[in-house]
Amino acid sequence: MSNDWDHAYDNRAAVADASDWLAHWQADGQAFRAEHTATQHTYGTDAREVFDLFVPDRDSPHGTLIFLHGGYWRSLARTENHQFAAGALARGWRVAFVEYPLCPNVTLESLTDSVIAGIQAVADTIDGPLVLAGHSAGGHLVSHAVTTHSGLLAAARQRIQRVISISGLHDLRPIAATTDINGTLGLSSDRATALSPALQAPDLPGDLICVVGSDELAELKRQNALLANIWTGLGVPCRAIELAGEHHFSVLEALRSPATALTRWATLED
DSSP states (O other), X not given: OOOOHHHHTOHHHHSTTHHHHHHHHHHHHHHHHHHSOEEEEEOSSSTTOEEEEEOOSSSSOSOEEEEEOOSTTTSOOGGGGGGGGHHHHXXXXXXXXXXXXXXXXXXXXXXXXXXXXXXXXXXXXXXXXXXXXXXXXHHHHHHHHTBTTSOOOHHHHTTEEEEEEESOOOOOHHHHTOSHHHHHHOOOHHHHHHTOXXXXXXXXXSEEEEEEETTSOHHHHHHHHHHHHHHHTTTOXXXXXXXXXXXXXXXXXXXXXXXXHHHHHHTTOO
């Protein structure tokens, strides 16, 4: 395998129409909000320390899906993913989108602390089962949240029935060797190790599903298998799944429908 880590992790270059996908996400998120109302909650002092909560049209939701967006910890926003609440809402689940400050305005350690505070705030706001899901950098963040050293309080942690890392990044040492991404993050090898879920002990009462598209970069597929492999050996029930024909952006589309495998996993139906 090449040691050109910048090329190995360049998801946008790997999808010819990546800019079109991101533009569609922005438009689709806006269209979704025109038909579905969310309540916005503040969990910290930074302008991005907020979460949006969508509630299904039923008296007693089955649980809450907490979703973290991607963007290599330095770009994008929760509002570009709101449309991916559709499938879970149709299955009677709340969906919370936790926003977080971006690097280089904060360190990655501070960013992860914000995410933990956001997850904790969601747990304090609602009751019932929790599922954590995240895409790309968000996959790293939800996996990190259930490591022993994340700082998530036990009462919230015990309610987490499942973690779904979609195209997640679980060993950050190759990221620390990039020029582009790490030019923003500024990670040393030691800091990358400490922030890597695959190199830390899990504390997860539920199970882990790692999902990646079969048409994604080889490194993303390796990272997907890696976490499930290691955490299986540490006693966590794990599955590593490749979705046929999906790339780094299309892999999320299944969340729009209540009938797909990805939505069923996200709502504890399978």
